[in-house]
Amino acid sequence: MGLNKTLPTNPGDGKTSYANNSSFQNVVISKTWDLVDETLRNMWEKGGLSDYCYNMVDLGCASGPNSLSFVTHVIHAIQDLRKNSNDSPEFRFFMNDLPENDFNSLFKLVENFNDGKEVVCQLSRSGCFVYGLPGSFYSRLFPRKTLHFAYSSNSLHWLSQVPRGLESKNKENIYISITSPPEVIDAYAEQYKRDLSTFLRMRGEEMVPGGRMVLTIIGRRFEDPTSKEVSRQLTMLAHTLLEMVVQGLLEKDDLYSFNVPVYMPCQEEVDYIINDEGSFKIDKIVTFPVRWDANKLVDELPFDKNRSGKLVANCIRAFMEPLLVSHFGKLMNCDDLFRRYAERVGEHLSKERSEASYVVHFFDYEI
Template sequence: MEVQQVLHMNGGDGETSYATNSNLQKLVITKAKPVVIRSISDLFTTNLPPCLRVADLGCSSGPNTLLVISEIIEAIDEICHQLNCNTPEFQVFLNDLPSNDFNTIFKSLPVFYEQLKKEKGEKFGPCSITGLPGSFYERLFPSNTIDFIHSSSSLHWLSQVPSTVENNKGNIYLARTSPPSVLRAYLDQFQKDFSLFLSLRSKELIPQGRMVLTMIGRRSEDPFGKDCYFWELLSKSLNDLVSEGLIDERKVDSFNLPYYIPSRKELEAIVCAEGSFYLDQLEIFDVNWDASDDDDIKEFMFDRFMSGQKVAKCIRAATESLLACHFGYVVIDVLFNRYMEYVSDHLSKDEGKFFNLVVSLRGK
């Protein structure tokens, strides 16, 4: 399976689309906002370019795509008012794999530009937004051209399934029953991919350029802990379909996700070893699987079935392209109905949390 040719979030704005089921990713962007604003503000107060060039890597499509760009523009506008200087021009590059739904993004741009003009006035900007198809595990920009790079909820996706994964029977990711060789293969692939990502971006950023990256991570150093349990429930759902004769067992045994959930120490070690960046800040925050607020859960009666449905739709929007390519579209509805049941049952007994790592980096 060629990940770059297959992987994409569900396009459009239908019931199973990423646009409709990306509240979790929106919450992650919102929680990481202070780090983004701090980084971009620090860059702009030490360097006043006439044109600020920003890249969002793994942008997907839907309402979240332009959210970070809006936050950056708002921060720069506020800084310029404080410094009593003109705002720069903005050149924004939205990057994702070629199969991403860029058409939906392009259709939303006229409204975005009009809203920007209405809020900031005719003299603001201009702001130019361009789609850039391609893998962020390859070069994307000329050398020393980008001021600020952002990526959210994307870098846990690997460039490929680890080539040496063997005997991960009945699992689609790391689990307690996975042999040690599977763990080594996944960690090696992440180290290789993330090191390459840092090296490529260091060439494309201006000297002292900034980068803020947010990805799902592990709070624990245990690679088989609760942080990965949402994948075990999907494995369990697939194995149910094997038992019911809907999927060949060999199909499950040969499927592994191109995905890795790193710990804080693993991430720090790679940044240090690769050597192109100073690590200015690294924070961890958690969000509920269903993107609900803890206060809401306390105040209102918890509906595990509604929460299970939200989680299943979110995971489906992100993984359907991979699963359908391997198992066929005919089983997708059945699979995620079963997954919803398992998630609902789990949430009735225990919490479900995604731990996110947000790291702010400065080029050397």
């Protein structure tokens, strides 16, 4: 089965849906508002926001409210920049994800979404039109030189496929870990280089002169891809799966052949790929940490390992469940798996919460 069928997040608005379990992603997005505003101001000052109609895209939008928050934030920011202009711009805002994404729920949400300033469905009255755009962002999505502003958050660590040649070489691991053989590490890094280079080439063909692209990528601080800051969470999931194998609940061969198609790069890797591909020049790079259990609604409460363990497990489940069910089949009991995983994560956070953070790289590129 192709990854298009297995990578989409959990649909709908139920208790395991991505829409209700993407608080971490929301925190990442909110931490970049000032940086996005600065990018838009730079575009304005250089004449990049002088057209009458702007084409903008959220690449990897998923199906929850996060993408709609971004739409309204960008529209309001541009309207503020142009408030002294004589004309009113119009916007085409494209919501892009794989064809199997739950676009129906996303556009139902549009009708009821309010970001505290304006209901999204009312933006059409001021010239904003929102469209669905199914397709892989590792392919062309727009005609040449028509895209003004591209944005992607929490998506570009996903690969287009599991690196070729892994088979069962990674054994009880499901991602890169300290015990992964060198050929596994190299295969992941090479796949990421190919994918990001393709992504950049596609966007380079699509963007207008003076266009900008903002990427927020989950990555790592250190050059060593086996560093625990990125591998720990998936290593704990692998240990949970192994526990179920030992208890006869899953097949060992299924675990040995399971590898997650993600790669979390360091800044230097991304820099090298950008410069080598050549379509864009880097204007700004900012790196910041975000805790695994980041959640605006509970961050002010005292730490509770059970609550934090469930927050992390529910977030991971929201995007991993389709992949797990596709690979392990009917034997996969996700309720049981993520109950066990939540307990394991909670215990880890109770001992090392200060170190349990993702590293987020914010990149601002100019065509």
